[in-house]
Amino acid sequence: MLCTNLPFWRTVWDGVGGWGNGSLLFLLSLPVFVTLWIYVLLSLLAWGRWTKAILAGVLLVSAAASYFMHSYGIVIDSNMLDNLVQTDSAEATELLSWRLAAWMLVLGGLPVLLLSRVRVRQRSWKRELALKLASIFVALACLGGIAMSQYQPFASLVRNHREIRLMLVPSNLVGALNGYLREKLHKPHPLVVVGADAHRLLPAGAAAKPKLTILVVGETARAENYGLNGYARDTNPELTKENVISFTNVSSCGTATAISVPCMFLDVGRANYNDSLSEGREGLLDVLQRSGVAVQWRDNNSGCKKACDRVPSVDVSHLNDSTVCQAGECHDMALLSGLQDYLDTVDRDAVVVLHLKGSHGPDYAKRYPAGFEKFSPVCDTNQLDQCASETIVNAYDNTLVYTDHVLAQTIELLKHNAARFDTAMLYMSDHGESLGEHGIYLHGLPYSMAPEQQKHIPMILWLSPGLQQHQRITASCLERQRDTPLSHDNLFHSMLGLMNVQTSAYRADHDIFAQCFSPNLASAAKPLPDKALD
Structure with missing residues (x-):
């Protein structure tokens, strides 16, 4: 809530104008709201004997995300995750530094070390499910109460700083991963052919x-x-x-x-x-x-x-x-x-x-x-x-x-x-x-x-x-x-116009050359058969 969300808290502070803007109650309630929100999220992610491993992974990924958000002013969404996946090894290596390693050690490694020393109480799945549902219900009720009592400053902050929802770690990471997987795991469609009638005008x-x-x-x-x-x-x-x-x-x-x-x-x-x-x-x-x-x-x-x-x-x-x-x-x-x-x-x-x-x-x-x-x-x-x-x-x-x-x-x-x-x-x-x-x-x-x-x-x-x-x-x-x-x-459309390619996919109103040349074109070349293109 505190250490991996420094960019989030800085944006909040700037967004409400600090202490001197009649926002004392809102600023005091927001850390409670964020803690409850993170608690609900982690309760849904971590189960049984996998609890430590999942929380350790969340801590490490959150530490890395907080470093890049703090150092480069970025936010985390599904597109940023896609950029990361498509980055080649040379580009990724340029982002590594001793400062990143120190950041990861302090905000990731040490918390994971402390986590490893915590004893996880084993319960039956029925009891664990019941306790989780009860605690999540209480947390959500408290979240609703805080949101209702502070609706105006909450709404104003989110409306004027839309990026804030993409800055709260680790919920932004979960949202980004969800959006990325939904996009990548969609049922593939047959390749849509564009410009099947394309041919050059000679x-x-x-x-x-x-x-x-x-x-x-x-x-x-x-x-x-x-x-x-x-x-x-x-x-x-x-x-x-x-x-x-x-x-x-x-x-x-x-x-x-x-x-x-x-x-x-x-x-x-x-x-x-x-x-x-x-x-x-x-x-x-x-x-x-x-x-x-x-x-x-x-x-x-x-x-x-x-x-x-x-x-x-x-x-x-x-x-x-x-x-x-x-x-x-x-x-x-x-x-x-x-x-x-x-x-x-x-x-x-x-x-x-x-x-x-x-x-x-x-x-x-x-x-x-x-x-x-x-x-x-x-x-x-x-x-x-x-x-x-x-x-x-x-x-x-x-x-x-x-x-x-x-x-x-x-x-x-x-x-x-x-x-x-x-x-x-x-x-x-x-x-x-x-x-x-x-x-x-x-x-x-x-x-x-x-x-x-x-x-x-x-x-x-x-x-x-x-x-x-x-x-x-x-x-x-x-x-x-x-x-x-x-x-x-x-x-x-401009490239098709420049290369004198005629097709129903072409739009002259998007062609920067359309109004500026009048080529002497009379004969149309037929499209090449697929084998000729190979």
């Missing part, structure tokens, strides 16, 4: 060059730190020399990779997305491949989260190349390693997806080579709450400078292939990042309560002169959309 008359688009999926980049968007620092020294369009008002589908990546590749939009769709519905890459576009996913992160399950993929995160990989960390330039060899084999329209490691925290200083440390000093530890704010921002901004370099080199690669392809690059981050604003670090807060820094993302477009000419794209038209509200919802 230029009429003389044959044009194939089209090559590199779609770069960023990681943890927030728009407000982009120099292209007006940030005071020059975090885009190379892209400013290219004819790129930076869209300034773009929102993510979620605040974590496990949600945003599958969501951005589907046609349903954020409002209709749920986790089951990531496994049970075809996405953008399936539709492109069905239409005859060559597709490849290249990953330097923790996987594509089901978005690339049915298309060719390459994992470069463990590449044996000392020029881009050191100390077990492959920097994002590894994604371009061997890409030219693949492009040399492509003779038709193609889309290549690059999934960056980007600015993934908390150890931002590992995300870029030493030569890209433009801003210093930097926070070079995963314990962000122990670093000065400016050192955290310095390290984070350096990751953006390196991403800028990777994007610029991607454009150079596309220019190098201009003789064979009409080329384009589109960059979108999966979500943003909190760097200590309001005591919050990293990302993953529920969307409704997440700060803008976790939802406002960069989106950058580059089009080759050849593609602009053959597609008759008006660059000034796209530039006029620079400040238009956009989101991940636009990606599916």
Whole structure:
């Protein structure tokens, strides 16, 4: 009630304004309320000879949860649990520290040691059930009495601080596990085919060059730190020399990779997305491949989260190349390693997806080579709450400078292939990042309560002169959309429009290119049969 819920009590204290707001009775009754609530919860979880083991597990997990909530300002829900499950070993290792070990020892290990010395009285199952039901009934009656007598301050606190229900340990852990298991254990549905009628529209008359688009999926980049968007620092020294369009008002589908990546590749939009769709519905890459576009996913992160399950993929995160990989960390330039060899084999329209490691925290200083440390000093530890704010921002901004370099080199690669392809690059981050604003670090807060820094993302477009000419794209038209509200919802339809793929799943009102080009398209290519796609 007390030791593992420091973030909860801090939020309560701030929410009611401390002692001086006529809330003395409420503040005195709330610890009793929380104790009774935890008692009811643990009474339902712990039974018979398993009591000690279950309570020990709850103590240890609660200690770990309290550490991350206290250190990074996060809350615990089913989505955060999903993020944890999908985190790879390298990302998980970055969260480990001696401070975490000490925290676990004091708030987990010592209580478990004390618990181990307590004698558990053995009762028959009938007697134990009767005593539990009686004690739970009394506890619930007391909870009801406290809630009724203090209804107004309770209702006001919860209404104004919705996150508080996700901060009370261990009930938030039980709720998160329940939500996660319900989602994962649902009866699987047959794969929903999207765009079964997908086919490419080919230029009429003389044959044009194939089209090559590199779609770069960023990681943890927030728009407000982009120099292209007006940030005071020059975090885009190379892209400013290219004819790129930076869209300034773009929102993510979620605040974590496990949600945003599958969501951005589907046609349903954020409002209709749920986790089951990531496994049970075809996405953008399936539709492109069905239409005859060559597709490849290249990953330097923790996987594509089901978005690339049915298309060719390459994992470069463990590449044996000392020029881009050191100390077990492959920097994002590894994604371009061997890409030219693949492009040399492509003779038709193609889309290549690059999934960056980007600015993934908390150890931002590992995300870029030493030569890209433009801003210093930097926070070079995963314990962000122990670093000065400016050192955290310095390290984070350096990751953006390196991403800028990777994007610029991607454009150079596309220019190098201009003789064979009409080329384009589109960059979108999966979500943003909190760097200590309001005591919050990293990302993953529920969307409704997440700060803008976790939802406002960069989106950058580059089009080759050849593609602009053959597609008759008006660059000034796209530039006029620079400040238009956009989101991940636009990606599916914009990519289909850019690649001239026609399907009933396409929505022109979600395509950023729809109003800006008038390609000379007359003949429709038939969808390739499934065997041809293999």
